[in-house]
Amino acid sequence: MNPYRALGEYKFWRSAIANKSIFNIENIWLPKFSIKPRTRISTYGSCFAQHIARHFRERGYKWVNREPAPKTLSDESKRRFSYEIFSSRSGNIYTTSYLYQLLRYAFQLETPPELLWEKGDRFYDPLRPSIEPDGFLSKEELLRSREVFLSSFRESVVDCDVFVFTLGLTESWFDVSGFEYPICPGTVAGEFDQDRHLFKNQGYNSVKRSLVDSIKLMREHNPRLKFLLTVSPVPLTATMSGHHVLPATTYSKSTLRAVAGDLAESRRYVDYFPSYELISSAHTRGIFYDTNARTVVPNGVSFVMDKFFECLGPVDRKGTHAPPRVSATDDVLCDEEILDSFSTSERP
Amino acid sequence: MKICFIGNSHAGAIRRGLELVDDSLKDGIDITFFAYGGRGFSRVYAEGEALVTDNSSLREGLRFTSGGLESIVPSEYDIIVIYGLGFYSYFPFDASRYSDAVLQNSCLDSFSNSLAGHLYREVSKTFLTNSIKKILACSTPFPAKSENHSKEEIERHFDRSSECYSNALRRIGCDFFYQPLQTLSGVECTKESFSKGSLKLATGDENDDLPHDISDKSHMNEVFGKYWIEHFLKKLGSN
Secondary structure, eight states: OOGGGGSOGGGSHIIIIITSOGGGOOOSOOOSSOOOTTSEEEEEESHHHHHHHHHHHHTTOEEOOSSOOOTTOOHHHHHHTTOSSSSSSOOOOOSHHHHHHHHHHHTTSSOOOSOOEEETTEEEOTTSTTSSTTOBSSHHHHHHHHHHHHHHHHHHHHTOSEEEEEEOOSEEEEETTSOEESSOTTTSSSOOOTTTEEEEEOOHHHHHHHHHHHHHHHHHHOTTOEEEEEEOOOOOSOOOSSSOHHHHHHHHHHHHHHHHHHHHHHOTTEEEOOHHHHHHSGGGTTTTBOTTSSSBOHHHHHHHHHHHHHHHOOOSSTTTTOOOOOOTTOOOOOGGGGGGGGOGGGOO | OEEEEEESTTHHHHHHHHHHSOHHHHTTOEEEEEEOOTTGGGGEEEETTEEEESOHHHHHHHHHHHTSOSSBOGGGSSEEEEEOTTOOOOOOTTGGGSOHHHHHHHHHHHHHTSHHHHHHHHHHHHOOSSOOOEEEEEOOOOOBOOOOOOHHHHHHHHHHHHHHHHHHHHTTTOEEEOOOGGGEEETTEEOGGGGTTOBOOOSSSTTTTOBOOTTOOSSOOHHHHHHHHHHHHHHHHHO
């Protein structure tokens, strides 16, 4: 007799994975808390979080949208201006430290820097450089929009039951003043200044501390708030770590995965959903990635989200399990992908 | 001045209103109506210099409302008016939450994604030469109801939204004509008196001139039409 004999079949690789079709994997996630259609859900994070938001919305769940677009704005324009992608118009939040920084601004523990970028007669917000693709009309308009965003972001934390966050990167860029940029200056907007802009590849402790601080701050303002963490299965577009992009990706994802796992293990109000494993593990043989071995194909997203809702169990409202239409053009807005345009192999 | 007036069921009130307008105001103005209800105009497309349709019912409607014409040749007119046709000039009350670019795009989207936008594109295709005519986009009247907005709020919203719609539509070579301020009871609603006793658009079928259902608050009566067309003609004269 040994303790492995009492384990269920989904604890063994052969019975849970090797002998099954990847589409029939069961019990991949046992939710710690219920998420029902009436549960108010806010979603933020890296590119992959956008899929989660869309699926919640289209399956009839109460997805929080605290910064709605004007009602006549078309879906195409909403995408262009980053509406209805996250629960407020945050743009991608790739790192836990950037999340914590935004939370400090939103809850007025700190004031955002006066910093802004000018290009021609247009103005770009370093907090959300791609939010207005052609920049803002004036400095005043930019600051007013930033204020609207920060209050909407705060409301989306206070007025929700579950905060879903997808961890994306460990690699980050800071200003010498300590301000963290959401993406390297000079890529989406702004000018890169090597004396001013500092690269930092964050380690486990740094990532964890920022996430713990973020969760603590959010629960101070919303004590019943629960968290669902995921890790983006999308590999790095580029790395500044000095290493090859493949091990750099593994380092980044492993760190994020370890932090998410540890927090989920140690806190009853934090859970982890294994979207990363469902897409990227060896058993899938990469079928959920596009030919660039990086982009997750729409069917991969649907597969993950179907598993997610399957694991949540039956729901008490008609129609909520109906998955949204899979579209081959269902792209996400991903600031980080701009780094690919700086690849020497792409240069003429 | 020859005016081509193209619209859906909402054009009925304008047509009736025109009959009530003092002749002096209509002096030198020749308006030809082309009207058909619902989404009928989605079956209209450009063919050479004309707008034509392959739908016999729509063709009959065009013939009836225009007084005998089965197709529209925009180049024969000085002004093309596109009225209603699913175009609503909604504008956020809290516009300061949005950038100018977002607001202008939302105005443009509201027009472009409506049947009015489709018609505008088809009309533009018929201008084969350099004879570009003035095209006026006129939004559908807001539903009749009352709202608790002050006069100042209504005026401020009216100014802001008409400016934004005008700027947005100018980008595609189209002029914008807003519902007259005096017909509004709130920022996005029409005075209730203007919807009382409204009649259906006459297109030559059994529903011609029948009263709209009493619960219909979206269609306006001939008093609204008279007010609208007077306002329109005066604006035209002042330009």
